[in-house]
Amino acid sequence: MSSIVIIHGSPTPGSRLNGLIEFVESNLQEKGIEITHVQVAELPAEALLRANFKDESIIAAVGKVEAATGVVIASPVYKASFTGVLKAFIDLLPQKGLQGKAALPLFIGGTISHLLSLDYALKPVLSVLGSRNILGGVFAIDSWVTRLEGGGFELADELRDRLTNAADELAEEIEWLDKRSQAKAETK
Template identity: 40%
Template structure:
């Protein structure tokens, strides 16, 4: 069906973003028949990330995983009205066309519903500049929604379904 790389760009060890990805998005994509890969940017070595050194072996492996994926989920917390700095330094170390031809699902978590604007006004321009073939409508959940847990799985599953549809369309040349 296609390979989806799920990227978690939360700097926190106990992360609501990570939990949302692992509890709902990954299982849904696998249920739909996708192979999934997992990349926690937090676990990459800080020195080459901060130095934007794409020759570091760990960053080369991360770039190769991204390159071989048909689709990408980018999960990030929103801090101060923008996506995480960890995601930014990761995207900065990648080649300019690293998302070329890929379907991308941005997923963000934050404290205020207004933080959802970061997907369209902060992250989307970066994804477009990196050649994303199709950025599917993103998914934003507040910390409160994630803690309530009632509607969260279906919201996240619908987001995963949108990525699935975009990857399938790309595979058949639509």
């Protein structure tokens, strides 16, 4: 079965980023894709800051990434880049920790001027980690995501369309990667 790990890079539990993540997750689950999560801000701060590769929580989180066919890497944009807490976790992944995986970046920021942070801040890091299936990603502006009184989020129509397309593309990529992996296993 295809699986994706969603890496939440926000240090804020109530972040509007959750609206994007929930929408994409629901879309992928409808396609029968298994989803796991890594809430980076919930990992032990001491282990992240000191790069403690032997911490059980870090081992478990890295294991989720290793087991997945695809990753969704989600972060708010601070100072034209992804969060420091996300960077601390990414630094704990093995050198080729994303090799053979499809990656979908999801970013949210206060202004469209941070749009290129996907291309110039995150994608080079994903490439260094071995991902060759880095999708275009989705950048959203905070004002496109509204918190609802009873909980949850409402997304602007254009954002919903872009997230749907991105989730569809990710599902197609991981299906292709799974088929390729099965074919390789059968020829051995």
